[in-house]
Amino acid sequence: MPGLTNGGAIDLDSCIERLYRRELLAETVVEAVCAKAKELLIRESNVIHIKAPVSVVGDIHGQFFDLIELFRVGGFPPQTNYLFLGDYVDRGYFSIETISLLTCLKLRYPNRVFLVRGNHESRGISQNYGFYSECKAKYGNSNVWNYFTDMFDYLTLSVVIDDRIFCIHGGLSPNVHSIDQIKVVDRFKEIPHEGPMADLVWSDPDPDKEDFGISTRGAGYTFGAEIVKKFLHVNNMVHILRAHQLCDQGYQVLFDDRLSTVWSAPNYCYRCGNMASVLEVSDTGARTFNVFDAAPENEEYREQQALQHNTMTEYFL
């Protein structure tokens, strides 16, 4: 079977090669890859300390062609080290291809690729916002969705770059004052509705406020300037880096350069006309946003892939 060696081990290089060509891995290979990934991820802390240089990536949401464009802009792994801030799946057409590739890259280059958990890396959300439908459409059943969502429970919650930059998917939590408090969270589970784990993947900064506020998302909080200052001071950090919100320019810097949002899905949902970016953190700590546009279209190639998805069959029988 392609992707597995004769001994049944995973042939990661051949998997990665196939995935770069946007070919799906066989169900059994996905199962093996996810099992292997769990073994690797379980050993990672809730707060992983890494060293620059590293390129930081925001939401991708299954926009596979744009992920490849991002690699063209920022360099392909392992030439470039990558920290992905979550939301790999849902909404886009190629969530499976995207998360399959990222998982294989993580397994192949465990110290050069880091995957943080986003709010969409959960059963509850990905069942409703596309990933589940995509698995059913492309594999004919939900097994692959089960393998991946089980693996999501093992993804880390945060990364610290050079003891200076704190990275999460969403934002801060009123229940987390010190980064040490994150280390003791039991993260190996579905993302709960509330509490520190939920807040880290759901919260948003509010540039017009000072304190925490109620989020209109129905989960997490909004947090203002004072909260950011205090958190950085208490934890002896200089910057917070997060994703989670669409940015027209591909990124947004707030609170006197104390927090950045990085967004990596250009022309979001095929229609937003926004730019995307990947943030390069150099070994001197300098931060540079490399902005990129949607991948050039190649309609002829894509058109051949048209298939019946039976997305909503149950309604139209």
Add this chain to the structure above:
Amino acid sequence: MDFSTPPARSTPPQTDTPGTHHKSQASERIHPPRTVRIVFSPRTHTHLHYKSLEKRIHTTDDLTYFISTTAYARIQFLLSYISSAVSAIPTPKSAEGLSPGVSGILAVFDKLDDLADAIPPVAGPRRFGNPAYKTWFSAVESAVGTLITDMLHTADVSADAKIELHGYLMGALGSFQRLDFRTGHELSFLAFFGGCFFLGALRDTSRSSNSAAQSDETGDITGKEILWIFSRYFKVIRKVVGRYNLEPAGSHGVWGLDDHFHLPYIIGAAQLRGVEDKHDTGKEGNNAPDHPGSMRPPTTKKKESDYTKYGMPRPVAVMNRTVVDDQMDVNMYFGAVAFIYEVKKGPFFEHSPVLYDISGVPYWSKVHTGLLKMYNAEVLGKFPVVQHFGFGGVLFPWTPFCGGR
């Protein structure tokens, strides 16, 4: 009138809604009811009190209870009523020939439109949505109160109703806080329209005064008028979404029907379902459309597949941009698809796989019932959507529905 046997909970909310239960005769199917009696007569409903809209759906248990409420039954009634009324009727191209009774609600859309023209997007740093949207929203909020009052006054409806109608209208314009627009807002518009309709605020007073002998007022709204009202709403919302760059937050992306809308698809399919009934076409074997799900690209499909021999576009025709452009002004389904073609970049099957799959459904009647089921499940049945719906004291109350009183 063919109501295609709505489920029990979607029966009309009041016993005093005649005009909706005519015997089903083939010749009547393509005609909407000329007259429907209003639901709320000031004389028979004096015990009801209008109040500010309040969110009531906070838990999944609330969501379960929602299905048994009067509000839910009325929403179902509206979907059913609108679908029947617009059957076999093309979307009008102008307000010409429409009853003066709808001029009050149309003035609201004119105001939304004028204010959008008057308030340009502003330059300056922002995350995504344009902050000028908030200016527009606030301007609308202070302007439409008078328009609703005028509409109620002209129709001789209690001014107290304004508090609920105003809430539904503002809820139909997108989120002031989040700068986004989604199906929950569209649902609020259905409630605004429904409220006006139930109250008789859309009726032609000059017409009903002729039959004043019949104590109760008449609703007097035609399918053509319903179509014009909804098309004006969709038009102005599409303009606002584009002009102020509203976010498709909450969208299911390519795996949903549409980032923002569901109702134009239901209404448009209902328009064509009527034509199908009339000619009994689309069902002849040799003209059955090729399924677009075949591996062949759409361009190689036979031309005759897009239309029946009676000239009705088939569901498969959404894949043909030329047909979509031809049909967008006369049919709401095609109007909605035209907007997708306008704003989305990339191959259709990839950015809109659900619409692509629906294009393989052979008949509009099946498309229509499918879309209704989907609306019940994906909009009315989804907590993130209906948690924002407001319930008042009269129009859409959070009270158990008892099948009419």
